[in-house]
Amino acid sequence: MIEFKNVSYGYGEEPLLSGLSFRLAAGSFTAVAGENGAGKSTLCRLAAALLRPTAGEVVSNGLCTSKEKGVAFAAFTGFLFQNPDRQICRATVGEEIMFGLRCINSDGKEARLAAAEIIEEFGFSPEREIFYMSRGERQMLALASVLVRRPKILIADEPTSGLDRRQYEFVAERLKEARRRGATVLMVTHDMKLAEELADDMLIIGGGAVRAHGPAAGLLSDRRLMEDSSLRLTEMRELATLLGGDFANAGSVNEIVETVKDKRKRRVA
């Protein structure tokens, strides 16, 4: 569980975030959205104890980030940076994955087995030199080195940006899997289709405050909220809200099709 209690933060004198209060339930998947520069990455760093609030409290997994050392949070928090090069610090895939494990004092036989498994799952080879990997591959590697630690809390800042379709689908599946295994996931994204596919809840920030927090389906259908937050309705939501009435809260194209069929049946009868 992650809780923000009246949290404020600023890099300079002006606060960037002011009085944020919300709670993310254990095991939930929350997508964070908002316009560029709204403070989404800053919110993630606060949640991961990489930053401490200038006022208020962040409590993660029962620990207050202002009272404990960062290492206490690193033990159960996986953080995927927006830019993988901020994270990667070793020369080869194998070394990078093991580095992630050593950071949580995991270095034995089990750790080496987990490293071998994830390297295979991601389709890398342990000797592969990171210097020659593409941006997308480095992003996948950064994710692998976070996931190998099986974090209780997973914070991913735009995990699919710059990935090709195959990589995108692979990453979306890995995030779903982390959630299935019980992790609490917080994901920043500009991709509302991804939010719709993965998240239970959405947290929309803007103007330094929480603009909305609640079930993703409802927020993603709120045309006014989406427009005010510079977010795009997905094509499916666009269609559902344009059709209105019984269709307005449809969760998928399939639901729209079924509702049309149902209406036709009733008209014929």
Ligand SMILES: Nc1ncnc2c1ncn2[C@@H]1O[C@H](COP(=O)(O)OP(=O)(O)OP(=O)(O)O)[C@@H](O)[C@H]1O
């Ligand atoms: N280390 C820093 N020092 C000073 N200012 C910073 C720092 N990090 C971020 N900022 C500023 O804080 C503001 C919010 O940045 P942040 O990265 O949290 O926003 P964001 O919503 O994630 O943006 P984007 O969608 O563009 O990634 C921006 O104006 C940014 O320039």
